[in-house]
Amino acid sequence: MPATSRAPLVVELGTGAPLISGSAAVGAALVLGGVFTSTDGQLPGWADPLNLVLTACLYLGPLAAGAAALQVSLQQASGILELAGTTPRGKASAIRLGWLAIASWQSLALLVLCALILVRSDLSGGFSPAMLLLPLQAALLVSACTAAGVAVARLWQHHLAAPAVAVALFAILYLTSDPADRLRVIYPEIHYQIYLEPNPGLLSSTALGLAFATVVAWTGLAVRRSRLRALGFVIAGALLASSVVTRIHTDERPVAVRRPPHSATCYRKHDVRLCTWPFPSRSLEQSLSRLDRMHRVLAMYDDAAPTDFFEVGLVSPERAAAYDMPRHDDLVQDGTEEAMALIPVPTCSRLAVTRAYGELVRWLVVESSRELGHSASAATSAGWVVQRLSAVRASCR
Amino acid sequence: MLTTPAVSKPVDDAEQGFVLRDLTYDYRRLRAPRRRGRPALGGVSARASSSAVALLGPNGAGKSTLFRILSTSTSASGGSFAVAGYDSAGSAGSLAEYRRRIGVVPQRFRAPHGYTCREVLAYVAWLRQVPRAAVADNIAEALVLTGLAEYGERKIGTLSGGTLQRVALAQALVSRPRLLLLDEPTVGLDPAQRESFLANLGEVRRRGTTTLLATHLVEDVAVFAHEVVVLNEGRCAYAGRLASFAETADGQPVPGAAISAAYQRIIETGADG
Numbered sequence: 001m002p003a004t005s006r007a008p009l010v011v012e013l014g015t016g017a018p019l020i021s022g023s024a025a026v027g028a029a030l031v032l033g034g035v036f037t038s039t040d041g042q043l044p045g046w047a048d049p050l051n052l053v054l055t056a057c058l059y060l061g062p063l064a065a066g067a068a069a070l071q072v073s074l075q076q077a078s079g080i081l082e083l084a085g086t087t088p089r090g091k092a093s094a095i096r097l098g099w100l101a102i103a104s105w106q107s108l109a110l111l112v113l114c115a116l117i118l119v120r121s122d123l124s125g126g127f128s129p130a131m132l133l134l135p136l137q138a139a140l141l142v143s144a145c146t147a148a149g150v151a152v153a154r155l156w157q158h159h160l161a162a163p164a165v166a167v168a169l170f171a172i173l174y175l176t177s178d179p180a181d182r183l184r185v186i187y188p189e190i191h192y193q194i195y196l197e198p199n200p201g202l203l204s205s206t207a208l209g210l211a212f213a214t215v216v217a218w219t220g221l222a223v224r225r226s227r228l229r230a231l232g233f234v235i236a237g238a239l240l241a242s243s244v245v246t247r248i249h250t251d252e253r254p255v256a257v258r259r260p261p262h263s264a265t266c267y268r269k270h271d272v273r274l275c276t277w278p279f280p281s282r283s284l285e286q287s288l289s290r291l292d293r294m295h296r297v298l299a300m301y302d303d304a305a306p307t308d309f310f311e312v313g314l315v316s317p318e319r320a321a322a323y324d325m326p327r328h329d330d331l332v333q334d335g336t337e338e339a340m341a342l343i344p345v346p347t348c349s350r351l352a353v354t355r356a357y358g359e360l361v362r363w364l365v366v367e368s369s370r371e372l373g374h375s376a377s378a379a380t381s382a383g384w385v386v387q388r389l390s391a392v393r394a395s396c397r
Numbered sequence: 398m399l400t401t402p403a404v405s406k407p408v409d410d411a412e413q414g415f416v417l418r419d420l421t422y423d424y425r426r427l428r429a430p431r432r433r434g435r436p437a438l439g440g441v442s443a444r445a446s447s448s449a450v451a452l453l454g455p456n457g458a459g460k461s462t463l464f465r466i467l468s469t470s471t472s473a474s475g476g477s478f479a480v481a482g483y484d485s486a487g488s489a490g491s492l493a494e495y496r497r498r499i500g501v502v503p504q505r506f507r508a509p510h511g512y513t514c515r516e517v518l519a520y521v522a523w524l525r526q527v528p529r530a531a532v533a534d535n536i537a538e539a540l541v542l543t544g545l546a547e548y549g550e551r552k553i554g555t556l557s558g559g560t561l562q563r564v565a566l567a568q569a570l571v572s573r574p575r576l577l578l579l580d581e582p583t584v585g586l587d588p589a590q591r592e593s594f595l596a597n598l599g600e601v602r603r604r605g606t607t608t609l610l611a612t613h614l615v616e617d618v619a620v621f622a623h624e625v626v627v628l629n630e631g632r633c634a635y636a637g638r639l640a641s642f643a644e645t646a647d648g649q650p651v652p653g654a655a656i657s658a659a660y661q662r663i664i665e666t667g668a669d670g
Contacts, residue, residue, distance in 0.1 A: 006516065089523070
């Protein structure tokens with residue numbers, strides 16, 4: 001009886017570029033998840049750990065793109081693609097098989113990373129199904145990176161294609177991240193602040209758009225007669241996909257306010273009461289002190305200055321006295337968040353009103369940073385403050 | 398000497414051999430300025446009716462271009478061909494079906510070094526859409542036919558050039574093709590490896606597979622072919638029986654020297670000779 005043969009995908013998974021790059025990706029996931037990921041300051045629950053997985057794509061995505069480009073380059077150099085072009089399945093199938101092997105390994109790396117971070121995190125809190133979209137989004141991002149690697153290697157047949165696409169993607173992901181936190185390896189909140197979670201509708205339509213763009217790009221690459229035409233297909237696919245997504249979700253917020261994992265816990269200092277999520281971070285004391293100091297400054301001019309504050313998530317970010325409490329102790333806080341919680345949120349969007357709001361916030365930050373009782377401007381600026389408070393409280397006429 | 402037939406209507410049955418109708422291939426279509434000049438194929442028409450045809454010609458004659466057109470890795474700028482029940486003009490068969498019926502041995506076969514011989518064959522079987530139930534049998538048969546029965550589990554990276562070329566033949570046979578296309582398969586092989594390869598090829602031909610061998614080595618033609626098509630400067634300089642070509646008696650072994658002399662005469666005379 002003739003020996004049986006392993007399926008091509010199984011062989012592809014276990015040899016060459018997919019195996020080497022896949023092992024490297026899993027190794028990177030182990031290091032990122034086990035060593036470089038800080039779980040300090042995370043809220044209980046699944047959100048932040050899963051957010052970390054998405055953040056890790058900064059490193060895993062470019063690696064995946066480079067691996068995919070290398071795989072296609074090797075296929076081209078080995079003549080396998082030329083041979084595949086004489087078969088009923090064609091070149092596209094050979095490329096797709098290689099891409100699938102690379103993407104499978106990268107997904108495994110994400111799974112390892114996800115499991116590792118979850119094991120190291122506190123999962124006692126609540127959980128929202130929308131949060132599952134975070135690792136799904138990570139997998140989509142990595143798959144899109146591999147597709148980009150394939151496209152670049154097909155269009156630019158050069159031995160530098162693989163490192164070039166990896167470096168370019170890293171640069172894009174790095175430069176589009178928050179400038180203040182670029183140098184931190186992995187940290188929460190880069191994509192979603194703690195009180196936010198993905199909008200399932202928008203994410204689903206984005207995924208559909210990405211899939212559509214991929215199909216169009218694949219078609220272009222499969223039938224390509226010239227690089228220019230193939231590039232045209234890729235650009236057309238991307239434009240069509242983005243227009244579809246935009247059309248479906250115009251004015252839709254990219255995120256939704258996260259459901260709190262538990263009921264609120266409230267803390268008091270003098271006249272000020274702050275209700276936060278459970279297990280507040282070490283910055284609670286500083287936050288309460290800043291709120292208390294600012295409240296005392298504002299109360300000199302405004303009898304209606306709020307005393308009860310609620311962390312965003314317990315209330316929506318737009319509500320009065322909603323406070324976005326900083327969670328990271330190592331970030332310098334200038335008091336803007338506290339001032340924004342104290343100053344009434346304007347209901348009118350006129351330029352004069354929003355300008356008055358901004359001026360009040362800046363004034364309160366500066367004024368509260370001086371010692372109480374020694375404010376040089378307090379006596380003279382009473383009219384200025386009251387005038388602006390009236391402006392932000394007034395409704396549009 | 399030119400015996401190219403005038404083909405005026407599509408041939409719907411080219412079960413053995415092939416028909417070429419005014420095939421052209423122009424690099425200008427590819428926007429490749431460095432390769433502009435005379436077209437790679439300037440209207441090649443020829444007919445062959447046997448199961449062992451050699452495509453002969455010097456370097457740059459257009460053999461590889463014609464080979465790539467017949468193997469469908471590129472398409473002609475103009476003209477058409479009919480082979481193995483398929484007519485590229487559209488009058489017979491589908492492209493996918495044709496691709497299932499052919500086996501291709503490229504000029505320099507390479508495969509991923511980490512693959513075993515069996516895995517390479519399985520991969521090509523998948524590309525050629527060989528039914529899953531037949532894959533194992535086809536692989537075993539191809540390995541035996543090419544003398545590679547003991548090499549099934551050997552990694553590609555460990556094989557010599559001659560053995561690798563036999564793997565190239567085996568992968569082309571894994572779909573049990575009706576038409577086998579070989580592009581200069583013996584280039585780079587030492588005499589013993591060449592002899593072994595041509596012996597394997599002879600066995601394939603005896604099993605009824607139509608075989609087209611593109612080569613510039615007249616020694617290979619003497620061992621292998623019944624018919625010969627000579628290309629020179631992108632045109633067909635001769636198409637017909639090998640015995641007629643070498644001006645020897647039909648049915649007798651054709652000496653390599655006679656083929657070589659005839660070949661030189663045609664090349665020197667020019668494409669219109």
